[in-house]
Amino acid sequence: MSFTQQIACARCGNHFALGELLNLCPCGAPLLVRYDLARAKAEIAKSSFAGRVSSLWRYRELLPLQDDANLISLGEGYTPLLPAKKLAAAIGLRQLWIKDEAQNPTGSFKDRGLSLAISRAKELGVKKAAIPSAGNAGGSFAAYAARAGIESHVFMPRDTPIANQIEVQQYGAKLTLVDGLISDCGRMVAERKAAEGWFDFSTLKEPYRVEGKKTMGYEIAEQLDWRLPDVIVYPTGGGTGLIGMWKAFGELEELGWIKSARPRMVAVQARGCAPIVKAFEEHKSSAEPWHNARTVASGLRVPQAVGDFLMLSAIRQSGGTALSVGDEEMLHEVGRVARTEGIFFCPEGAACVAALRRLVENRWIAPDDEVVIFNTASGLKYLDVLQ
Secondary structure (H helix, E strand, C coil): CCCEEEEEECCCCCEECCCCCCCCCCCCCCEEEEECHHHHHHHCCHHHHCCCCCCHHHHHHHCCCCCHHHCCCCCCCCCCEEECHHHHHHHCCCEEEEEEHHHCCCCECHHHHHHHHHHHHHHCCCCEEEEECCCHHHHHHHHHHHHHCCEEEEEEECCCCHHHHHHHHHCCCEEEEECCCHHHHHHHHHHHHHHHCCEECCCCCCCCHHHHHHHHHHHHHHHCCCCCCCEEEEECCCCHHHHHHHHHHHHHHHHCCCCCCCCEEEEEEECCECHHHHHHHCCCCCCCCCCCCCCCCHHHCCCCCCCHHHHHHHHHHCCCEEEEECHHHHHHHHHHHHHHHCCCECHHHHHHHHHHHHHHHCCCCCCCCEEEEEECEEHHHHHHHHC
16 A cells, blocks of 8 residues: 655645655646655554565655556665665764665666566556666666566766666667767657657656655664764765655655654766756755756756755755765775775765865765765776776
């Protein structure tokens, strides 16, 4: 069962029925799922999760799928929260954790959002779908669409890592390579979707990918015995994970499972594509498009995010910050973390390590702070970048 109540616009508050196939609100803002948390609080105890399936579907009642017959899963989620003692000592921290999303089925955190989004698409009768992707989302989308029997079309920049291109094709999706960025891919999907009959799975342009990503917040709380760390450092492109975790913390507090204290949320971007950092530093509530976006971290090469105002709000409400790191910094950290902790980080995850070093050095993070950083994908997907 699910305690889902309705879909609501994140900006204007308009409400929509669960049976509608939805992209953005007519006002242009993302839509978010709302739950009957008062009823959930009365009927679910946090102790009930012990012994449940080791995937994100352990939180089944707090996810929007209505009928288990439509559940499309490859075992995604409930990734380990690994202590990083040697890296913590090298950086100057008491307690550092790595949330290793590389252990998801297709090797990245994208599986969380696509499992939910594809499951709901199947439930709502979608037969054909398309997605613009900077890399990992395309492969994940193709995998879950294949399992669901949904015809899939993926649009990627031509210089996307070759591993992402190959997996899309192996899963049977139609791959279109674009001379441009993910924003250009998104424009092509938008221009063609009506004529082709595609449902658009673009980041935050449908309500369900963020529901999969929010489970990272649920898992951190559960894995730390229903408390939260002092700081979360997260690589931010489209920002679905940051927005999802912030949503999760609000739900968890309303359920009575955590207290009101929140982690300071740190958004990490690449120096060659940092629209959220720029907007944060300029005290703006939305971000301007970033021109000539360039970075080896393909997941961070997102020049404009539809959820920019939600990201900036979460960062500020949490007392967090946003900063950018250079490509050389993140690439250097890939090898350093691999040698120190035995985990092969993707460049996006390595960007978090570079940012963390700087935040400790300038004392924004104190030695006694408990910190969680994210490795969002396997470094194996970036061999052509790292060689």
